[in-house]
Amino acid sequence: MNQSTNRFLDLVSKRNAGEPEFLQAVTEVAESLIPYIASQPRYKNSKILERIAEPERVVIFRVAWLDDKGEVQVNRGFRVQMNSAIGPYKGGLRFHPTVTLSVLKFLAFEQVFKNSLTGLPMGGGKGGSDFDPKGKSENEIMKFCQSFMTELYRHVGDDVDIPAGDIGVGKREIGYLFGQYKRITGTFNGVLTGKAFEWGGSLIRPEATGYGLVYFVEEMLKDREETLVGKKVLISGSGNVAQFAAEKCINHGAKVLTMSDSEGFIYDPLGIDLEKLEFIKELKNERRGRIKAYADHFGCEYHAGEKPWKIKCDIALPNATQNELALADAEMLINNGCYCVAEGANMPCTPEAVAAFNNARVLYAPGKAANAGGVAVSGLEMSQNSLRYSWGREKVDHKLKAIMTDIHHICVKYGKDEQGHINYEKGANVGGFVKVAEAMLSQGVV
Ligand SMILES: NC(=O)C1=CN([C@@H]2O[C@H](COP(=O)(O)OP(=O)(O)OC[C@H]3O[C@@H](n4cnc5c(N)ncnc54)[C@H](OP(=O)(O)O)[C@@H]3O)[C@@H](O)[C@H]2O)C=CC1
Ligand SMILES: O=C(O)CCC(=O)C(=O)O
Numbered sequence: 001m002n003q004s005t006n007r008f009l010d011l012v013s014k015r016n017a018g019e020p021e022f023l024q025a026v027t028e029v030a031e032s033l034i035p036y037i038a039s040q041p042r043y044k045n046s047k048i049l050e051r052i053a054e055p056e057r058v059v060i061f062r063v064a065w066l067d068d069k070g071e072v073q074v075n076r077g078f079r080v081q082m083n084s085a086i087g088p089y090k091g092g093l094r095f096h097p098t099v100t101l102s103v104l105k106f107l108a109f110e111q112v113f114k115n116s117l118t119g120l121p122m123g124g125g126k127g128g129s130d131f132d133p134k135g136k137s138e139n140e141i142m143k144f145c146q147s148f149m150t151e152l153y154r155h156v157g158d159d160v161d162i163p164a165g166d167i168g169v170g171k172r173e174i175g176y177l178f179g180q181y182k183r184i185t186g187t188f189n190g191v192l193t194g195k196a197f198e199w200g201g202s203l204i205r206p207e208a209t210g211y212g213l214v215y216f217v218e219e220m221l222k223d224r225e226e227t228l229v230g231k232k233v234l235i236s237g238s239g240n241v242a243q244f245a246a247e248k249c250i251n252h253g254a255k256v257l258t259m260s261d262s263e264g265f266i267y268d269p270l271g272i273d274l275e276k277l278e279f280i281k282e283l284k285n286e287r288r289g290r291i292k293a294y295a296d297h298f299g300c301e302y303h304a305g306e307k308p309w310k311i312k313c314d315i316a317l318p319n320a321t322q323n324e325l326a327l328a329d330a331e332m333l334i335n336n337g338c339y340c341v342a343e344g345a346n347m348p349c350t351p352e353a354v355a356a357f358n359n360a361r362v363l364y365a366p367g368k369a370a371n372a373g374g375v376a377v378s379g380l381e382m383s384q385n386s387l388r389y390s391w392g393r394e395k396v397d398h399k400l401k402a403i404m405t406d407i408h409h410i411c412v413k414y415g416k417d418e419q420g421h422i423n424y425e426k427g428a429n430v431g432g433f434v435k436v437a438e439a440m441l442s443q444g445v446v
Helices: 003-015 020-038 041-045 048-052 101-117 138-155 171-185 205-222 240-251 274-286 292-298 327-335 351-359 373-387 393-415 424-442
Strands: 057-066 072-083 089-095 124-129 161-164 232-235 255-261 264-267 301-304 315-317 340-342 363-365
Touching: 003 020, 003 048, 020 041, 020 048, 020 101, 020 351, 020 424, 041 048, 041 424, 048 424, 057 101, 057 138, 072 089, 072 101, 072 138, 072 161, 089 101, 089 171, 089 373, 101 124, 101 373, 101 424, 124 138, 124 161, 138 171, 161 373, 205 240, 205 315, 205 340, 205 363, 205 373, 205 393, 232 240, 240 255, 240 274, 240 315, 255 274, 264 292, 274 292, 292 301, 327 351, 351 363, 363 424, 373 393, 393 424
Parallel strands: 089 124, 089 161, 232 255, 232 315, 315 340, 340 363
Antiparallel strands: 057 072, 072 124, 255 264, 264 301
16 A cells, blocks of 8 residues: 555544444545546545545434334434535435444445446435334334435435435335325425336336346456356345346356355255246245245255355355455355456455455456446436436336446456456446546535
């Protein structure tokens, strides 16, 4: 690490003490960006990176609600409005007991670069709550969402800040949040994305993150003149991103061997086919059950309390949560011949794991590039809402594919080294930064 990077990180560490996830995300970006910024005095003198690493605004609020027993419950709500240089704040809401300010600041920071990479006019934000949806009744979920929006509504708007889903927030929660926003403001607009199609959602938004991830992987493989056909793929997670990444992999001829949840993973050596995937979708989206039920039903291995990275594969797609793939996991993957890792989740690989992949010349794509398809189609949902119109499936899918291909080109443009190796991490960081930096320069010191 050079001196400027050290100085910058010292400053950020002091200002954000006790926020390990945020510091991890900023460090990862600073390491590849600061050498680039050194060659661009305009960015350096205007302290663009220093400003990007400081949220424009953070809102923290109480969410009190009544559970089914009539008891008062209290949670904490957040919205981090990180950067609005290229458009209104945009990014998901996460409902999970591990949510802290640090987690949401890391996610909002990543979102700034990711949204820029999509080429669409969206700034970066993220929000959520430490509310745990697991084990809650339908009524409790609705009550919580209504109380959450009763505070959040004053900070968001279709030209101001447009939240969407993330862990623990899907179509159901977006529905309750939207209903409450409409009730309070008396307006029907595109304040949230990830809405159901019938009332303003975009086709392909549910599929977009997983499909986009696979389109990105296909671009990575093209450089080796390969396709997904016959490739063995490990997937972690079994939520929104994991389900549709699995679906696209299967449809494009790959063999998906694993899926997981926070309690363990299933290993199906025959491959999860579309019919078995339907079982998982129903299990997770309707019955809200555990992944173990798959192993019980189809008679395959279940590894309680473990992650899938010890299984031999060609491609690994971590699609669950941050820091779910550590150095020892990366070493197992590399030793077992895995040569492509693309992040469907945000920051799932620890810095040590990423360094191991880069040293071993594994094709490694960071989430801010590889999982940008979700927010990209959210951007397209915003366009359709503005037009008061809905595009067909094929049109949205076509645009998603084009955006993922463009992001791949950007990563190659800024990330290819003299030996021809593509450092996607550097490519995504520099490529995402330039557009935001130029906008900030144009808009003066704010
Ligand atoms: N939804 C989207 O459009 C986008 C999502 N992402 C990222 O993708 C990842 C997954 O999100 P999404 O699929 O939407 O979320 P879901 O809530 O639909 O699914 C999350 C999955 O991850 C598992 N999981 C959550 N926390 C942990 C943990 N601590 N350890 C192990 N497994 C865990 C869950 O298991 P369990 O059910 O047991 O909790 C579940 O299988 C997140 O990192 C998110 O930020 C990125 C871009 C867009
Ligand atoms: O669709 C969106 O606005 C949010 C997607 C998201 O939260 C993410 O990209 O991590």
